[in-house]
Amino acid sequence: MTALHRDTAAALAAQVRAGALSARAVCESALAHIERLGRDRSGFTHVLRSRALLRAEAIDKIVAAGLDPGPLAGVPFGVADMFDVSGQVTTAGSLIRASGPFAHGDAKAVQLLEAAGAVLVGTQNMDEFGYGFVTVNAHYGTTRNPHDPDRLAGGAAGGSAAAVAAGCVPVSLAFDTNGSLRVPAALCGVIGLKPTYGDLPREGCLPFVHSLDVVGALARDLGDLVLVRAILRQGAPERAELPRGELRFGRMLGWFDRNITDAMRAALAPLWREQVRVGRELQYAELARAAASVIIAAEGANFHRARLEQDAMAFDPATRDRLLAGLLLPADDYLRAQRFRQWIAARSRAQFELSDVLVSPAVPGVAPTVVDPTMMFDGAPVRARSHLGIYTQPISLMGLPALVLPLAHDGLLPLGIQLIAAPGAETTLFAAARHLIAEGLVAVPAVTD
Amino acid sequence: MSGDIETGPRRPTEAGVAARLAEAGISAPVECIPGIVANLIVLQDHVAVLRTFPLDDHSRSALEFRV
DSSP states (O other), X not given: OOOGGGSOHHHHHXXXXXXXXXXHHHHHHHHHHHHHHHHHHHOEEEEOHHHHHHHHHHHHHHHHTTOXXXXXXXXXXXXXXXXXXXXXXXXXXXXXXXXOOBOSSXXXXXXXXXXXXXXXXXXXXXXGGGOOSSOEETTTEEOEETTEEEEEOXXXXXXXXXXXXXXXXXXXXXXXXXXXXXXXXXXXXXXXXXXXXXXXXXXXXXXSSTTTOEXXXXXXXXXXXXXXXXXXXXXXXXXXXXXXSSOOEEEEEGGGGSSOOHXXXXXXXXXXXXXXXXXXXXXXXXXXXXXXXXXXXXXXXXXXXXXXXXXXXGSXXXXXXXXXXXXXXXXXXXXXXXXXXXXXXXXXXXXXXXXXXXXXXXXXXXXXXXXXXXXXXXXXXXXXXXXXXXXXXXXXXXXXXXXXXXXXXXXXXXXXXXXXXXXXXXXXXXXXXXXXXXXXXXXXXXXXX | OTTSOOOTTOOOOHHHHHHHHHHXXXXXXXXXXHHHXXXXXXXXXXXXXXXXXXXXXXXXXXXXXXX
16 A cells, blocks of 8 residues: 555645545555554554544545545544543553543544544553653553664653654654653654643643643654644744844753763764854753752652552552652752742743754764663763653753754764744744754654665 | 751661651552662752752852853
8 A cells, every 4th residue: 555644744634635635545544554563663552443534534525525624634643642532541651540531522632633634543652651751661562763673762752753753644742741752753853842831732631740741743844843733722823923034043052062972962063063153051951950850750749649559559660669759759849949940941031132042952862772771871871761851851841942853964863953942932943943954954864664 | 857858978768768658648569669769869869959059039140151
């Protein structure tokens, strides 16, 4: 079968709207590819075959009636398994919730994409409750990196990034608490948007850390990501204007320039040389990471306390012990972390008086291997599960939007950067990304079957 | 500082963590204690970093610019 689903979302929708391609054929193609790859390589843990085919047929009937199904007509998409899907259990990667409750309706973000014509084909693997950077899940397996199945996809939303990179769907919806979609986007070589806190609707998503969670999206094509964001925002006005004149890129130094692998440093060199005029030292980044870790441990533990006490052994051990440790954090330290967050979030705004976009690596290097899920940090090997997000965590704490892009380079494995802008300045991130793509500094690597 | 995370050379122990869980009214299987200790040590390091920051209104800007 021809891989009909491999095109961009915009191109697929244009063909379906024009009647040149049936939504059912696109859907069948995507489902066949997911099945062919299997759970670990497709990123999908639950395929919604019946629902997807019914939905696709409905789209075809709308087209046949001479009506317009919307800008995402017939586009297959997936969601991390923390978005509610009507009649399904939202497992969030756990067994605790596997027997229910069943969701009464679809998450708001799912509703909005389907109202625009898209077709939900399944839910995707993640670290249990979103607590980790690896997508090594004791219950649902390890999601493999589409560029090298012996390597990690990254996490927590590794299934969502792998599904896009592997060509199962052009778009996935996921979440980002502390780097949850940015880390796997970087390791799998796709584009990932972590929006400003509160920018996209979270209704119907299982929370992990209420004060940090955001809904975001992953895609292979920048235009698709822009389109999906616009649909999810329902026409809300932009909060920031595009800068006048040439965009000013600033390079993040200090914390963001430490622990970078040689491969990443070499791949970044053309970007620094050709686009960046200033370096910016963000002091207290280490404190920001520490504060984010304390907030996540405390809020995550608080949210799951009842389940932990009821049946701790049903949790993934890697999640369980972290959450139980979080229950022992003094309230004073949690409040200190939140006060620091207020302080640094307010001061981070000043960064954007002299730069429109800040640039840093999204991860230190290429994906670690599955058999040895470690990385080097300050000269010592550490667990990738807790350390792959060293560059994403401080940005989450500040509530800033970030866009992950794959660097164009000669290596075989993806290397991702993150562009960071002022709150509400997502359109500036998109303009910067278009510029870097046009300059040949950024490119989404292809995955061969 | 009863109930506080120990800093400096004092590190959580399995016996200490079991006692703190009991004092806090948290029931956790004994098999979890070594993992909790390991994760508490990581959190202890984060807390130690966080406590170096003087939270007052006169803190200088966290941001420095250099060309």
